[in-house]
Amino acid sequence: MRFFGIFLLFLSLSSCTSQTKKINGASFVAYGIPVDESHTEPLVTKINANFAAVMPFGFIRSLNNPEIIHNTERQWFGETRAGAKQYSEELRKQNIKIMVKPHIWIRRGEFTGFLNMETEEDWKALENSYTNFILEYAQLAQEIDAEIFCIGTELENFTLKRPKYWNNLIDDIKKIYKGKLTYAANWDEYKRTPFWGKLDFIGIDAYFPVSDEQTPTFEKSMEGWLKHKPVIKSYSDKFQKPILFTEYGYRSVDYSGKEPWKFDRSMTEVNLEAQVNTTKALYETFWQEDWFAGGFIWKWFVNYDKSGGKENNQFTPQNKPVEQVIKTYYSLEKS
Template sequence: MRSIALLCIFSLLSACSMAPVKQNKINGVSFVAARDIVDSTHVEPVVKVNANYAAIMPFGFIKNLEHSEIIHNTDRQWFGETRAGAEQYISELRKADIKVMIKPQIWVWGGEFTGEIMMTTEEDWKALEDAYSSFILEYADMAEKVNAEIFCIGTELELFVKFRPEYWSQLIEKIKTVYKGKLTYAANWNEFAKTPFWDQLDYIGIDAYFPLSDKKTPSYEDCLEGWKFHKPIIEKLSKQLDRPILFTEYGYRSVDYSGRQPWVSDHTMRDVNLQAQVNTTKALFDTFWHEDWFAGGFVWKWFIMHDEVGGHDNPMFTPQNKPVEEVLREYYKN
């Protein structure tokens, strides 16, 4: 009897060892840079929404789309936009066991779209490359020093990538000499299929503002239907390149027509529609979060002063203090 019992135990252990290990999803928030330092009261709402990751976003600034100089890590910036601020944020998040993706971003004065940054001469391209290398390697060095789990090498820089692919390939190799963790790039939703260097990175990063529905209040079913066009393209690329998909940004505004052009962030759309935000968000979770080729994502966006932002009259992206915050909490919990 003893030998039979031992055999049964061995069989069970063998079966368990052969079973696939379910990977935890990256349930992230985009932790917005602010003027001030953070403390546990700013991190507690992140914990309460069941997030396990935060994207930390230091900034560099460019005067216009044709300008090559990048101003970064200066005392003229908000604290959270600098290296010292990013390090302080990460230190506080670590106390709550929140992992981090460092995601340095460029802001063009006037809010012009970074994907259209475009130089007109070889001299200017070289100057931009030198400036960007200085900017991104500064934060790659920081990422290594703070043991960041993920480092994002750029955000929505479509024309820069398109016209200078050799530079980006070389930049990635330089980053790897400085930082030893996982790498991604945040490609815009209409850019990711053309990005040439995914095979050099660990995740295919997408800012997932895909259009889903033209309806004023798209239903959950409308949004699921909208994903049927985009999802196969995303999955196919993931499997072709053997790289998981990471939504480096995702989210919807709490406005009418929130699924029509989810990338629109200006203030011309003011008609609050909390149900539209709930429906679009639920459909995204149910479309992707159960897929083994999908790593997770970072909701856009999460402000440090939780009690002072969002709310039922707010038409912007943040889920804070809106019905969709409970949606986020429940999906991140499960």
């Protein structure tokens, strides 16, 4: 009996520490048309993805405007409720799980983290507008049985200045959606996000700087993670929640590891090796850690054959050498 008890204890400890199935995801970009197998199958055949982030959009006219315009006929199909549902249904046919991840776009590409109202009246109006926006997609996530719902993306000023609203919003979302919840905090925001304890994943858009080199080497990129990784893990430990990279990736451009969040046109020199080395270092740093849930590569366009390529200097891995790197790490385990 003593041996049997020790055996049961061993099984219990093993189940607590064994690595769970990783979320090997891609951010599936909204487009102007419905999708079909030709658009979804490359996620599996090219990178072995098992998850996709479906991203409907709302639009705001300026950083101090409280009105979120969403689900209108003027939007691209994939940015609407109907489009997000159709995308999800087609992705399901490839056995791909779903994270519904609504985004906000502010005119001229202003950073959403700077969204700021000038009066209490406008803050209340923004809260009402955001509630209508996000609950619409919480209902969709429940309707399609999405595995994860992301309650917001890079909204630091909003979350810090209105914490009571966000806590109440999470309660309202939980009344509608019964799956797992996260929030996509920017890489330099997550340490101040006030509601991790109420969610299932600590979500980070992981554009951490790792190297100042023109062509970051794999070794230097690994070194660059040494200052970030312990801090990230400490938040997993503190809240007893797994870390999820709600976005991650690097441009195929010179100095890709220096300020990975940049997508402006001032950086133009194509550097495929830089993208490969920085991406591989990220996988080597995190993908075998038990406290790390996985992540969503940024970004994957629906028309595979016309996307990316060796002359492309943007984030997408499509038709670039880094694609094989992703597939290699995404093939380490099956879901």
